[in-house]
Amino acid sequence: MMKEKNKQIKIIGCGVSGLTVGIMLLEKGYNVEIITEKNPSETTSAKAAAIWFPYEVNPKEKAKEWSKISYNKFKEFCNDKTTGVTMVSLTTLIKKEEDAWWKDAIPENEIRKARLEELPKKYPLGYKINVPLAETPIYLKYLFNKFNELKGLISINRITNINQLQSENNIIINCTGIGSRELVPDKELYPILGQIVKAYKQENINCIATDFTFGKNNDKLAYVIPRKDCIILGGTAIKNKEELTPDNELTKSILFSCKEIEPNLSEIKIKSVLVGLRPGRSEIRLEREGKNIIHNYGHGGGGYTVSWGCATAVLELVNQINKE
Numbered sequence: 001m002m003k004e005k006n007k008q009i010k011i012i013g014c015g016v017s018g019l020t021v022g023i024m025l026l027e028k029g030y031n032v033e034i035i036t037e038k039n040p041s042e043t044t045s046a047k048a049a050a051i052w053f054p055y056e057v058n059p060k061e062k063a064k065e066w067s068k069i070s071y072n073k074f075k076e077f078c079n080d081k082t083t084g085v086t087m088v089s090l091t092t093l094i095k096k097e098e099d100a101w102w103k104d105a106i107p108e109n110e111i112r113k114a115r116l117e118e119l120p121k122k123y124p125l126g127y128k129i130n131v132p133l134a135e136t137p138i139y140l141k142y143l144f145n146k147f148n149e150l151k152g153l154i155s156i157n158r159i160t161n162i163n164q165l166q167s168e169n170n171i172i173i174n175c176t177g178i179g180s181r182e183l184v185p186d187k188e189l190y191p192i193l194g195q196i197v198k199a200y201k202q203e204n205i206n207c208i209a210t211d212f213t214f215g216k217n218n219d220k221l222a223y224v225i226p227r228k229d230c231i232i233l234g235g236t237a238i239k240n241k242e243e244l245t246p247d248n249e250l251t252k253s254i255l256f257s258c259k260e261i262e263p264n265l266s267e268i269k270i271k272s273v274l275v276g277l278r279p280g281r282s283e284i285r286l287e288r289e290g291k292n293i294i295h296n297y298g299h300g301g302g303g304y305t306v307s308w309g310c311a312t313a314v315l316e317l318v319n320q321i322n323k324e
């Protein structure tokens with residue numbers, strides 16, 4: 001495609017947010033460079049369960065709009081096996097009807113109320129939803145390869161001051177996730193620690209998740225997400241904890257909660273345990289600052305879910321700046 005636009009785009013960050021924005025802008029003819037401290041496989045994005053679900057993402061109305069856009073894009077990806085994206089039937093457990101605020105981001109024919117006999121004991125309410133699941137190792141590699149194919153540049157560097165990238169001819173897009181705490185610096189951003197267990201594959205395991213936290217400190221979740229080569233078992237949502245070493249007690253409690261919601265799980269054999277920091281914020285920061293900086297971070301537990309919607313909103317801001 002002809003490069004029609006003359007502003008240079010510098011994206012900071014190579015997780016799902018940075019790569020998605022990068023691809024969208026390259027496809028629209030912009031010249032794009034990603035500058036990142038870490039490769040995609042070392043980011044929070046590589047630690048995610050990566051199922052379409054707007055968990056801990058705000059503001060809700062925007063999150064719904066952005067999630068809807070991503071849903072449709074991910075659905076298209078299902079036609080291409082190299083993306084690692086498939087549609088799965090997820091049983092979402094909720095506490096009360098009003099909690100399903102995300103319902104209308106899902107096409108009508110892909111959602112229905114779960115029947116009582118489809119729900120685990122002690123969980124009387126839930127929905128059956130067909131949603132995209134991105135197998136992170138495959139999907140991140142797909143995004144990375146696509147970005148390279150479209151002639152995007154990548155350089156490894158830690159940016160300590162966003163203004164070091166300033167130039168008359170640049171647009172800077174900040175996709176640094178939890179890194180924005182120091183880079184911006186943004187005091188509103190906080191880590192929500194998530195621990196997941198990758199277990200060896202078992203047959204006939206349902207995809208099921210709670211859409212609420214529980215436990216003594218209200219910081220536990222339960223989800224069972226079968227992938228092609230393993231089962232992802234989660235999880236936790238511990239605010240302001242940053243210890244990236246897996247916690248054995250948490251692992252035990254994850255296995256216990258997962259067996260409770262999916263009794264078909266038999267003896268669980270662990271492949272590995274991953275810990276990541278969701279970038280928590282009262283609202284996603286997607287806005288322009290000054291003449292040529294655009295922020296796109298703070299996607300909480302739904303960075304994949306809103307990724308294509310947010311990239312679309314970033315593109316609008318880039319087009320606006322480019323016209324000035």
Ligand SMILES: Cc1cc2nc3c(=O)[nH]c(=O)nc-3n(C[C@H](O)[C@H](O)[C@H](O)COP(=O)(O)OP(=O)(O)OC[C@H]3O[C@@H](n4cnc5c(N)ncnc54)[C@H](O)[C@@H]3O)c2cc1C
Nearest residue numbers: 013014015017037045050051159177179194276303304305
């Ligand atoms: C256990 C767990 C389960 C999850 N499950 C889901 C799920 O099922 N569905 C879903 O949608 N979301 C899920 N999430 C949330 C999702 O992973 C995040 O919202 C998403 O990964 C955020 O992506 P990002 O690209 O904004 O940030 P990151 O993936 O953190 O990427 C940030 C990038 O910025 C770079 N960077 C940071 N600071 C600097 C700097 N100063 N200079 C240069 N580069 C810098 C980093 O190196 C990295 O490349 C989960 C998260 C966790 C931890």
